[in-house]
Amino acid sequence: MEKIRWGILSTAKIGLEKVIPAIKRSRHGVVAAIASRAPGPAEEAAKMLGIEAAYGSYEELLADPDIDAVYNPLPNHLHVPVTLAAARAGKHVLCEKPIALTAAEAEELKSLPKDRLVMEAFMVRFHPQWLRLRDLVRSGELGEVKAVQSFFSYSNRNPDDIRNKAEIGGGGLYDIGCYPVTAGRFVFEAEPLRVVSLVERDPDFGTDRLTSALVDFGDGRRLDFTVSTQATPYQRVQVVGTKQRAEVLIPYNAPQGAETLLRLDDGSRLGEGAGTLETLPASDQYAEEADAFALAVMGKTELPYGVDDAIANMRVLDALFRSEKSNAWETVGG
Structure with missing residues (x-):
């Protein structure tokens, strides 16, 4: 069965406890890398969760050509800038809610190439x-x-x-x-x-x-x-x-x-x-979310909802x- 390769941006609690275990249980994804602002936390998380690659900066992970999509659970003020950077590096992005601090900031995501998928992570x-x-x-x-x-x-x-x-x-x-x-x-x-x-x-x-x-x-x-x-x-x-x-x-x-x-x-x-x-x-609503996004990345289905929905919220x-x-x-x- 086809799978996409995920990179996780940061060692945030929701990623370590909810999303990474869910992706590991999903049908269409594998967690291939994790990054933090310094090598130590990423290496520790990678060892604990069985992730093959650990990076000491977000930029290093985004430069990895083997990563198809990233999960962005960074603090709210970093959602848009890091999602923009990830998509411009060729990655699809599942971004934690709220996708931005204002609708005007979320509108910046409409500047991304149409072939880069961005979805707000409302797992419910x-x-x-x-x-x-x-x-x-x-x-x-x-x-x-x-x-x-x-x-x-x-x-x-x-x-x-x-x-x-x-x-x-x-x-x-x-x-x-x-x-x-x-x-x-x-x-x-x-x-x-x-x-x-x-x-x-x-x-x-x-x-x-x-x-x-x-x-x-x-x-x-x-x-x-x-x-x-x-x-x-x-x-x-x-x-x-x-x-x-x-x-x-x-x-x-x-x-x-x-x-x-x-x-x-x-x-x-x-x-x-x-x-x-x-x-x-x-x-597992997180696994279902990851699979829905993965299938859209692989071109098997349409993205359930995208940037326009996030702007509306x-x-x-x-x-x-x-x-x-x-x-x-x-x-x-x-």
């Missing part, structure tokens, strides 16, 4: 529970879908963590708020018209630590969500229609290689245990940040 889009959710919407089983609701939180007060550094793209909206925005766009299969947000910022870090938002998709469709970087860890997505609601119990950090549950509820019985639970097959985040400042509704893309 490849998980069976998300695909089942969208099928329920498309089939009409939920009725007319009116609302998508989500809550996503974790607790992190570490001042050294990049997610708590505002100057390089830290904060809740960039880190996890992008997921509910993606959920709304994925379920409605449409782009929102306007947004309003309420943001609380950490007095020490300057990052948004508690953000709530209302996102209007028009025609009576809305997304509302809250994300926090300093609250009890929790996550849910529910999609409410005129006939039923569907609730995804672990929508974002689904356990790799495990079954997941989706609740369907017609409202006929209230309280704990209402509705029925549907078991979704065991899946960033336009929503831009509008939410503008609403924080204006205390008013803001037009998406306005």
Whole structure:
């Protein structure tokens, strides 16, 4: 079976713990190299994970002619510049979310050659529970879908963590708020018209630590969500229609290689245990993402989504940040 050769840019935790093991389990990829800003961390990671090549700079990895595609999990402010460098070096790029700090910055990626593929790494889009959710919407089983609701939180007060550094793209909206925005766009299969947000910022870090938002998709469709970087860890997505609601119990950090549950509820019985639970097959959403990208790189399938989709997602985040400042509704893309 054909496989592409991946290079991993940095020894970021998500790469070491989630993405590299997933690519190693994937059908169409092999992790051939890893790079860090100094040789030591890359060599240590390569030895630990059985990766054949280790580089002491990102430039060295990008110059390797045997690397087909790179995974870019660098801090948010480096997503666009390093993705540009990688693509201009002839590599295809799977870039972690958010793909940029603004939609205007993401627009720079449209300057790349059309034969270099770039995809934002929203692994959730490849998980069976998300695909089942969208099928329920498309089939009409939920009725007319009116609302998508989500809550996503974790607790992190570490001042050294990049997610708590505002100057390089830290904060809740960039880190996890992008997921509910993606959920709304994925379920409605449409782009929102306007947004309003309420943001609380950490007095020490300057990052948004508690953000709530209302996102209007028009025609009576809305997304509302809250994300926090300093609250009890929790996550849910529910999609409410005129006939039923569907609730995804672990929508974002689904356990790799495990079954997941989706609740369907017609409202006929209230309280704990209402509705029925549907078991979704065991899946590794990171491996599925890697395979979807690899097949597109090999020309076997079309890229599931590309730079234009990433720009559309960033336009929503831009509008939410503008609403924080204006205390008013803001037009998406306005």
